[in-house]
Amino acid sequence: xxxxxxxxxxxxxxxxxxxxxxxxxxxxxxxxxxxxxxxxxxxxxxxxxxxxxxxxxxxxxxxxxxxxxxxxxxxxxxxxxxxxxxxxxxxxxxxxxxxxxxxxxxxxxxxxxxxxxxxxxxxxxxxxxxxxxxxxxxxxxxxxxxxxxxxxxxxxxxxxxxxxxxxxxxxxxxxxxxxxxxxxxxxxxxxxxxxxxxxxxxxxxxxxxxxxxxxxxx
Amino acid sequence: xxxxxxxxxxxxxxxxxxxxxxxxxxxxxxxxxxxxxxxxxxxxxxxxxxxxxxxxxxxxxxxxxxxxxxxxxxxxxxxxxxxxxxxxxxxxxxxxxxxxxxxxxxxxxxxxxxxxxxxxxxxxxxxxxxxxxxxxxxxxxxxxxxxxxxxxxxxxxxxxxxxxxxxxxxxxxxxxxxxxxxxxxxxxxxxxxxxxxxxxxxxxxxxxxxxxxxxxxxxxxxxxxxxxxxxxxxxxxxxxxxxxxxxxxxxxxxxxxxxxxxxxxxxxxxxxxxxxxxxxxxxxxxxxxxxxxxxxxxxxxxxxxxxxxxxxxxxxxxxxxxxxxxxxxxx
Numbered sequence: 001x002x003x004x005x006x007x008x009x010x011x012x013x014x015x016x017x018x019x020x021x022x023x024x025x026x027x028x029x030x031x032x033x034x035x036x037x038x039x040x041x042x043x044x045x046x047x048x049x050x051x052x053x054x055x056x057x058x059x060x061x062x063x064x065x066x067x068x069x070x071x072x073x074x075x076x077x078x079x080x081x082x083x084x085x086x087x088x089x090x091x092x093x094x095x096x097x098x099x100x101x102x103x104x105x106x107x108x109x110x111x112x113x114x115x116x117x118x119x120x121x122x123x124x125x126x127x128x129x130x131x132x133x134x135x136x137x138x139x140x141x142x143x144x145x146x147x148x149x150x151x152x153x154x155x156x157x158x159x160x161x162x163x164x165x166x167x168x169x170x171x172x173x174x175x176x177x178x179x180x181x182x183x184x185x186x187x188x189x190x191x192x193x194x195x196x197x198x199x200x201x202x203x204x205x206x207x208x209x210x211x212x213x214x215x216x217x218x
Numbered sequence: 219x220x221x222x223x224x225x226x227x228x229x230x231x232x233x234x235x236x237x238x239x240x241x242x243x244x245x246x247x248x249x250x251x252x253x254x255x256x257x258x259x260x261x262x263x264x265x266x267x268x269x270x271x272x273x274x275x276x277x278x279x280x281x282x283x284x285x286x287x288x289x290x291x292x293x294x295x296x297x298x299x300x301x302x303x304x305x306x307x308x309x310x311x312x313x314x315x316x317x318x319x320x321x322x323x324x325x326x327x328x329x330x331x332x333x334x335x336x337x338x339x340x341x342x343x344x345x346x347x348x349x350x351x352x353x354x355x356x357x358x359x360x361x362x363x364x365x366x367x368x369x370x371x372x373x374x375x376x377x378x379x380x381x382x383x384x385x386x387x388x389x390x391x392x393x394x395x396x397x398x399x400x401x402x403x404x405x406x407x408x409x410x411x412x413x414x415x416x417x418x419x420x421x422x423x424x425x426x427x428x429x430x431x432x433x434x435x436x437x438x439x440x441x442x443x444x445x446x447x448x449x450x451x452x453x454x455x456x457x458x459x460x461x462x463x464x465x466x467x468x469x470x471x472x473x474x475x476x477x478x479x480x481x482x483x484x485x486x487x488x489x490x491x492x493x494x495x496x497x498x499x500x501x502x503x504x505x506x507x508x509x510x511x512x513x514x515x516x517x518x519x520x521x522x523x524x525x526x527x528x529x530x531x532x533x534x535x536x537x538x539x540x541x542x543x544x545x546x547x548x549x
Contacts, residue, residue: 123313
């Protein structure tokens with residue numbers, strides 16, 4: 001395969017990967033943050049302890065985290081159809097990717113929020129902050145660097161997962177690696193794909209670290 | 219001439235608080251009135267119930283028994299929000315938000331009350347000016363010294379224009395000189411703004427330096443309360459005497475340190491000798507009580523025994539201030 005064929009192929013695959021990963025990451029970040037915040041608030045000793053709610057959500061998050069992605073991919077086919085109208089292609093892959101990332105984000109957010117010093121939270125409460133104000137004006141802003149870092153870690157994981165989604169027709173870099181590199185024994189394409197993934201992951205990690213550091217005033 | 223006395227700034231009536239799972243009450247049948255316009259110190263060792271007292275006043279806990287009145291109003295869930303606005307809190311570890319600038323730390327209490335941005339920032343700048351930090355409004359807490367952080371804490375506590383300022387071990391994490399500066403600031407603010415200041419502390423130095431009244435807590439009970447001068451001069455309880463014994467300033471006094479409400483026997487001969495050599499300034503208690511500070515400078519090398527002859531011995535020194543820069547005494 002020559003460069004003038006490989007290059008558009010890789011470029012197209014990279015765009016597909018981003019198309020799968022970025023919307024999934026954004027939606028998962030929003031829903032996962034909400035879930036993580038609820039975990040932090042409802043845990044014993046939290047601002048709004050609710051043992052039953054906490055134990056239920058905690059179990060759901062653990063199950064979500066322990067399901068292998070390839071299984072989730074198959075399990076979610078009916079839901080994927082319901083939402084996107086199809087179960088193959090890049091757009092369809094966003095559903096399982098989002099669902100896999102939500103518990104991951106929830107866990108990271110829960111940890112990040114619990115790392116906000118208790119004294120700061122109590123100070124806000126003593127100033128008369130409501131629970132919602134404590135979450136939106138104190139907990140989330142104070143945890144911002146950890147949240148940015150968590151988002152980066154999640155994005156990198158999703159790029160990895162998206163390669164698996166590619167295997168069942170999701171497209172993207174993983175799909176190219178398997179179709180050309182593995183099934184047609186084109187080792188060169190395989191290596192080029194791996195390099196493209198490497199560059200993508202590096203770029204995401206570098207950007208994420210940079211934003212986290214830049215916006216951290218500690 | 220007789221008018222009804224205003225209600226105390228804060229009143230605890232038979233308050234008991236026990237934390238779940240604890241065998242002993244954190245506060246036991248506490249009755250305490252904090253006079254309006256006073257600077258009241260609340261002192262006790264750790265475990266005495268000081269933190270519980272603070273948490274009750276700030277509404278983070280509710281009493282199991284008894285009730286609390288703030289400015290004559292009962293502290294209940296219905297009045298909590300309003301009373302929280304009238305109480306400013308200053309914390310030992312400052313509790314500033316690391317990701318907010320100095321200015322926006324000070325605006326936070328107003329933001330929580332929905333004050334418009336322009337108004338709250340104007341108000342915050344006024345307060346920062348008051349504590350001498352207007353130039354640092356755009357910095358972040360991590361860029362400040364401990365003393366500066368606490369000044370931000372004080373500005374934040376005062377931004378809602380409270381009647382009551384509650385400082386919980388506000389100077390305990392700071393070095394003695396910074397502490398002294400902050401206590402001076404708090405005292406000035408209390409006078410200028412007609413506040414009631416409550417200083418919760420385990421340090422007798424703080425009580426001496428800055429309070430008019432004191433309450434001594436031990437194991438969740440009030441053991442003694444009254445005007446600072448009389449409590450320190452004639453402690454009635456063993457706990458207070460133990461606190462006084464532990465804090466006799468036999469350690470070298472630090473530059474700029476001010477001790478208040480001392481009596482000569484508190485000090486000991488060696489300290490008096492050194493104070494005399496250091497040209498310590500001595501304030502007479504009687505004059506101080508009249509609101510006139512009379513400063514007498516002890517002459518060089520007056521032996522301790524002779525200090526008594528200057529007319530200050532025996533009963534009442536209200537303060538000894540060491541000069542800021544103590545020159546080395548050459549032999």
